[in-house]
Amino acid sequence: MAKKDDEGPIGPTGRPYHGFPTPPKLDSHGPARIIALCNQKGGVGKTTSTINLAAALAGYGRKVLAVDFDPQGALSAGLGIPTHEIPTVYDLLLDLKRDPHEAIVHSAVENLDVIPANIDLSAAEVHLVNEVARESILARVLRKVTPDYDVILIDCQPSLGLLTVNALTASHGVVIPLECEFFALRGVALLIETIDKVRDRLNPSIKLDGVLATMYDPRTLHSREVLERVVEAFGDDVLETVIGRTVKFPDASVSGQPITDYAPEHAAAQAYLRLARELVARGAVA
Ligand SMILES: Nc1ncnc2c1ncn2[C@@H]1O[C@H](COP(=O)(O)OP(=O)(O)OP(=O)(O)O)[C@@H](O)[C@H]1O
Ligand SMILES: [Mg+2]
Numbered sequence: 001m002a003k004k005d006d007e008g009p010i011g012p013t014g015r016p017y018h019g020f021p022t023p024p025k026l027d028s029h030g031p032a033r034i035i036a037l038c039n040q041k042g043g044v045g046k047t048t049s050t051i052n053l054a055a056a057l058a059g060y061g062r063k064v065l066a067v068d069f070d071p072q073g074a075l076s077a078g079l080g081i082p083t084h085e086i087p088t089v090y091d092l093l094l095d096l097k098r099d100p101h102e103a104i105v106h107s108a109v110e111n112l113d114v115i116p117a118n119i120d121l122s123a124a125e126v127h128l129v130n131e132v133a134r135e136s137i138l139a140r141v142l143r144k145v146t147p148d149y150d151v152i153l154i155d156c157q158p159s160l161g162l163l164t165v166n167a168l169t170a171s172h173g174v175v176i177p178l179e180c181e182f183f184a185l186r187g188v189a190l191l192i193e194t195i196d197k198v199r200d201r202l203n204p205s206i207k208l209d210g211v212l213a214t215m216y217d218p219r220t221l222h223s224r225e226v227l228e229r230v231v232e233a234f235g236d237d238v239l240e241t242v243i244g245r246t247v248k249f250p251d252a253s254v255s256g257q258p259i260t261d262y263a264p265e266h267a268a269a270q271a272y273l274r275l276a277r278e279l280v281a282r283g284a285v286a
Contacts, residue, residue, distance in 0.1 A: 032149035096140055215245040
């Protein structure tokens with residue numbers, strides 16, 4: 001972190017560094033604000049961010065539901081939840097009469113529940129194409145559980161297809177994780193266009209909650225330059241919290257735990273706790 005004379009420390013996005021206060025305890029819970037973590041580019045940190053932000057918010061006493069909305073089931077696996085021979089989000093999408101509570105699994109993290117997914121979900125787009133209001137099926141599923149939670153996070157798959165449009169239609173906000181790598185901004189225009197279309201036609205109140213820079217390596221000029229470009233493009237929509245690159249994340253996933261449990265003292269765990277505080281400070285989460 002660089003220091004400017006008299007101004008205190010400057011964070012990696014070029015703004016003054018804020019620690020953000022510990023979120024106040026909530027006296028009552030719900031209804032949830034729904035946030036989709038979305039980027040059609042693969043491997044940018046959507047799932048890692050969903051898991052660890054969810055765990056961090058749960059640690060601050062928020063009731064959190066994480067929805068695995070990727071047929072790869074990486075979110076479920078990353079939280080150590082088996083995905084076979086149990087109801088998944090796919091079953092809820094296909095039968096709106098089903099009570100979504102049936103598919104909710106309590107994770108090992110207090111206050112953190114999950115609706116899992118598995119490869120079945122890859123067939124959902126085909127099944128939903130002929131449905132009435134096919135873009136708002138997930139919204140209708142989640143409506144029944146919204147009163148029980150403070151925040152619902154949706155881990156999107158890397159595509160802009162019907163499932164992702166369902167996630168955006170169901171959401172109040174979007175967080176876009178961007179890897180601090182050369183082609184980070186490629187395709188983001190198309191993503192923003194998709195969000196704009198969803199706002200126009202399906203979900204007028206959806207907002208961009210923030211752009212989250214991930215896998216940032218302050219030692220490389222490259223990483224710093226990419227972050228600079230991201231800030232040029234998105235200004236204050238870039239979250240001040242930046243997630244550093246570290247092998248602790250793959251390690252934590254293998255052990256089926258969020259980083260806040262796997263290595264609570266590590267800078268990476270602290271980064272997701274700070275992200276949780278920043279989103280509360282920005283009003284994106286109660
Ligand atoms: N900050 C980080 N530092 C190092 N590795 C990371 C970091 N964040 C994520 N990873 C690793 O990078 C890979 C991709 O991350 P992740 O699965 O979260 O991305 P994704 O956007 O969900 O991918 P997909 O598009 O395939 O769903 C994983 O192996 C993960 O462990
Ligand atoms: Mg993923």
